[in-house]
Amino acid sequence: MRKKIIAGNWKMNKTPAEAVELAKTLINKVNTNTVDVVFCVPYIDIIPVCDVLKGSNISVGAQNVYFEESGAYTGEISPLMLKNAGVKYVIVGHSERREYFNETDDIVNKKVKKVLEHNMTPILCCGETLKQREMGITMEHIKMQIKKGFYGLNSNDAEKIIVAYEPIWAIGTGKTATSEQAQEVCAGIRQSLSEIYSNETAQKIRIQYGGSVNGKNAAEILSMNDIDGGLVGGASLKEEFADIVNY
């Protein structure tokens, strides 16, 4: 039985003071008894939010990382720094990073490896554009992202990764994939993982859905067989996030 995991991706929102306030509001509202809960906050909010969440079951995640440990990489953050600050999860290869910051599958793969090396959990994102969906190449595209993202990792490492399926056309648009569409792709992802590794390994890997998840649609999406959680953008910045966790 895979434990569900709900992660909020705060994206580029909340100053440190606002982040502390939001974390304090949510901490008493989310029920963490049966679900893993993560707040993926901006870098500058990591330390104050970790402070607020101390003693709770909520973990802090980062939204990105660089694949070197230290050195002359102006403006980047190393996995060592994140680990040291208290980070447990790192989102890697979000579609916004792929689109606006030219992150390729090769870069994503390097980052996934580094995150694992530092004993944090990568949340590896994949997803198709509207055009790809209309062209009927959704699964081909996603299989390629999965193959490249997991390249060079053994099953032991693969089992530690969380995959987030986020159709790009559903992100921030209010246009959610139907639960059947989401289930179909998540099942396809599990199928590719079983082809790369084994059915046993594929059954252990948690797969989240992301894209306009809210308090109203969470229960239906999360009831699907191959959907083991949600990666939530907009609704993670509000009290509504608690409704999603407590679905």
Ligand code: 13P
């Ligand atoms: P929204 O929930 O705002 O659609 O964002 C989804 C997302 O990109 C989470 O990573």
